[in-house]
Amino acid sequence: MLKRLLIALPIIAILGAVLVLWLFWWGGGAATAQTIVVEEGATLRSLCPGLERKQLVPGSCTTYRGMARLFGSKDPIQAGEFEVPAGTGGAKLLDLLQHGQPVSRLVTIPEGTPSVLVQEKLAATQYLTGPAPLPAEGTVLPNSYSYQRGEARAAVAARMEAAMSKAIRELWPRRKGGCPVNSAQEAVTLASIVEKETGKASERRTVAGVYCNRLRIGMKLDADPTVIYPVTRGKPLGRRILRSELDADNGYNTYRRAGLPLGPIANPGRASIAAVLDPEPHQFVYFVADGTGGHVFARTLAEHNANVTKWRAIRRSRGEL
Incomplete structure (x- = not known):
């Protein structure tokens, strides 16, 4: 009897070990997919009761943690969803x-978005935490940014600002010298105007060339978006510009003074910054909408006035005047 017992004990031990291994590798598992959120600093001990309630672990928490110590990695638990x-x-x-x-979510900032709308977008983004900061105008690089559930809004904003800083460090040394901007900040300011003036990628360098030509000869930029910015902080105006707004001398209105406004009027994309640093070489100093979403360019005021007349005729035909 003793001999049989001595033979059976190792077999029982082996079978027990096999059972434990089977439970660890294949045991557990809920019948449906589950989402779990792991807070920063969480451990398997703190997380396990929640896993047990969701029926994700085999046996009890005590059993599962023991199996994890025996057969699992010693690496820490990650935070995330x-x-x-x-x-x-x-x-x-x-x-x-x-x-x-971890599950990665995206928040997208379109090119030309003013900082007040960046703040609103972050504030409305689901699963982020904490207050949404208001970035300085022109410091956010428009793009799609990934974030994890429970991440701070300030952390996402910081990544947006770091991306713009990196883009400027890369682009500024590559400037061609075709535009009289004296600093990266001035380049971003002019790029924000270019961004607001055209939505066509093919026109960016042409529009940038117009404004660079105006700066070079001391001509006022006469850019409507710079008039709107002090009124709405970059949000759509939703009406025609008032004469009082065109006459306002507030540091941004480029109808009142030659040169660049006090600072950016939006967050320009990388392509618009690159366009300012390498504008299309031409002699155009005027442009007006052409009715198709683009613009028609002119070298002289007479050419420009003729183009404006055509644009007004298009607007009248559409019932806009």
Whole structure:
């Protein structure tokens, strides 16, 4: 009897070990996919009760943590949001929490967005936390930015600003010298006007060339978006510009003074900054809408006036005048 017991004990131990391994590798797993959110600094011990309630771990938390210590990695749990597929075993769950890719969400800032709308976009973005800062105008690089659930809005804004700083560091040394801007900040300011004046990528360098030519000869920029900016902080005006607004001398109105406004009037995209640093070489100093979403350019005031007459005829035909 003793001999049989001595033979059976190792077999029982092996079978027990096999059972534990089976439970760790294939046991657990909810019948449906689950989403779990791991806070910064969380451990398997603190997270486990929630996993148990969701039926994601085999057995009890005590059993699962013991199996994780014996058979799992010693790496820490990551913070973030994780999608756990249905039927995920205990070992795969642990690997997901330690080494998997957290769910990534995107917030998109279109080119030419003013900072007040960047702030509003961040404030309205689901799953971010904390207050939304108001970035300085022209310091955010328009793009799509990934974020994780529970991340601070200020952290996402900081990444947007870091991206703009990086873009400027890359672009400013490559300037061609075709535009009389004396600093990267001046380039961003002019790029914000270019961004607001045309939505056509093919026109950016041409429009930039017009404004660079005006700066070079001391001609006023006469850019409507610079008149609107002090009124709405870059938001759409929604009406025609008033004579009082055209006459306002506030540091931004380029109808009142030659040269650049006090600062950017929006957050320009990389392409508009590049256009200012390498504008199209031409002799145009005027442009007006052509009715198709683009513009027609002119060298002389007489040419420009003829183009304006055509544009007004188009607007009358549309019932806009």
